[in-house]
Amino acid sequence: MAIADIDRDAVLQAIGEARSLGRDAFLDRYGFARSRTHVVVDDEGNEHDSKALLGAAHGFAVPHEGPLLPHQFSGGAATVGRLTALGFQVSQPAHAPAVPALTAGDCALFSRYPDKVPFKEENLEPGDKEAFQELRLRLQRLAQWLAATAPVHTELKAHASLYSANGRTVRDLWSCVFPERAGNKSYALQVAIIVSENGAEVTACLGAGTSALKDEQRQAAERELTRLKGRLAGFGAAEREQLTAALPPGYTFRHRWREDANADFDTLDAWLAHAASPEGNGAGISRNLSPQELQDAGPGIAEELAELLAAVAPLFDHCYPPGEGTPALEDLDEPAQNESPIPDAPRFDAETLERRARDAGLLIDLPVYRAVVAALASGKHLILTGPPGTAKTTLAELTAQLAQAAGLAAGYVPTTATADWTTYETIGGLRPRTDGPGLQFREGILLSALRERRWLIIDELNRANFDRALGQMFTVLSGQSVVLPYQGAHSGNPVVITPEAQSGSYDPGAYDTVAVPADWRIIATMNVFDKSLLFEMSFALMRRFAFVEVPAPSDTHYRQLWQRHLTDLPAEAAAQCSTVLDGLLGVRTLREIGPATYLDMARFAAQYTRGTAGSAQELTYQLFYSFLLPQLEGADQATVRQLYTLVAQLVGSEHKGAVRRTLHTVLGVNPDTAPRTGQAADGPAALEL
Secondary structure (H helix, E strand, C coil): CCHHHCCHHHHHHHHHHHHHHCHHHHHHHHCCCCCCCCEEECCCCCEEEHHHHHHHHHHHHCCCCCCCCHHHCCCCHHHHHHHHHCCCEEECCCCCCCCCCCCHHHHHHHHCCCCCCECCHHHCCCCHHHHHHHHHHHHHHHHHHHHHHCCCCCCEEEEEECCEECCEECCEEEEEEEEHHHCCHHHCEEEEEEEECCEEEEEEEECCCCCCCCHHHHHHHHHHHHHHHHHHHCCCHHHHHHHHHHCCCCCEEECCCCCCCCCCECCHHHHHHHHCCCCCCCCEEEEEECHHHHHHHHHHHHHHHHHHHHHHHHHHHHHCCCCCCCHHHCCCCCCCCCEEECCCCCCCCHHHHHHHHHHCCCCCCHHHHHHHHHHHHCCCEEEEEECCCCCHHHHHHHHHHHHHHCCCCCCEEEEECCCCCCHHHHCEEEEECCCCCCEEEEECHHHHHHHCCCEEEEECHHHCCHHHHHCCHHHHHCCCCEEEEEECCCCCCEEEEEEHHHHHHCCCCCCEEEEECCCCCEEEEEEHHHHHHHCCCCHHHHCCEEEEECCCCCHHHHHHHHHCCCCCCCHHHHHHHHHHHHHHHHHHHCCCCCHHHHHHHHHHHHHHCCCCCCCHHHHHHHHHHHHHHHHHCCCCHHHHHHHHHHHHHHHCHHHHHHHHHHHHHHHCCCCCCCCCCCCCCCCCCCCCC
């Protein structure tokens, strides 16, 4: 028996039978449970449980062998891969909680650090610190989902390892579920997933039997482990047969997790004998997935874990029978040095956002965070305004990340607006089919974000004609439904965008429904220099957004920020760079410039002064020309004259002429020419030469 024998026609026959019998009767006939992570959506928009569908299809494809039973194949990566290869649309159930996926890129993280290095940004490749943290978050959510859906009688607790140990990188990250009343996962039976450079190991195993506990707690935990091993030895023959029959293919009995994938024991009986022995700590029933198999599994990795837990559920129920308590084990779950229990989901509030932003190096006043949270929590979408370089985009991303951690979104999609945007880019439009002649509807970035329940971050909103680009979304942002003039690529039915609360009003057999979650938001940014463009947006659009200004911080904060990039310089060079930057802060009195520009200047200055340093005047001119001049486009003549007076004093006589020529050439203004008589200081520049 093999799922490779199943062809598309057999699956279509199974879909026909499922339609005829009804979902529950179809599942009962073949002995499957409802899928919690993957369904096949047929051409009428109906959902079919993916594993049950493939099992039934085997009976149509290979009649003399009959349908596959649940324990004969995996409902995760194997099922999803086969159905996708046959051209079927596989997705999560419409009302199922979002399940995180793991990727080959997660494995590549560990390959970049074969030797443990201090867990600091300067020792890691750009973005890797956040990638480790985000991987742990997904592993946490995966374990929490598994604990909430576990088919066992005892209450399970979720746990995940830390992304650093003793302040250094780790070689793998893992999460697990274990009986809450066991007190500590290291002395309990558990189901876990371990992600490393080589892929992932999915395992039902014993804990390591070691943890950073106090003497009394450790003795109690060791007694609990001894009790567990006694229960393992007494696991009944009938239950052993049940577990062996239910165990998905590909699992082997091993001495310990994190070891070779080869089987160490031929039978469950031999493995139980080892696990119950004094040497049995860490004994596991495991399956290994390569990085590519992990990538292919996507959210189906949750189904892999759920299937394994369902198979070993009799073992959990035997070792932790219902109604039995272990009061001696209270407060045993002290974290080991490189571990910590999973925290509660963070609150979506201003204080949490401020703390996360501060950890990321942002210096923004608390009222800004309060306004951001209040706007989004009150149902508004958001536009962040302010000078260039005030970290508006970073703030938008941190806000979306907090929303994801708080359970308000499945993630976020970042994009940058352009002058060419139309509804084709945002909502979607027709394009040539890939499987034959004709056209098919392709979803735009906004519609895709909605389907995936991800917030949308639009950088530099002012670049786009947003009224034209949003089109029908005006109606949707007002809380109303809209039917698009397109048919879904897979269903062939009209696409309707509707608030999630109204989605039940549309027959799934007649419409391809895209639900708008009540918590879904757009966060956009635009520069204050372009605020005149803001009023080119229609009032109908503007009233769907709240506007929050992200002002530049005080001069003191600028100095605090750039000092971080000068600490490695000799004292004399650091003092010179700081003096030069301090002098150029005066430009902010003429044109507000955010701290990001001054941080770029500090990094440039630190490199410029290494080795044989030039004069302070020379460095000042280079910083002005490279970083500040581009920020002054459109300055009027009065501003240019003041700018010239300020910078000429800083660069000295040697570069004074260069500053004059540069202002004239780049900005088109002669700084030596006074405004015409009667011309306001902030009026149009006089271009006399």
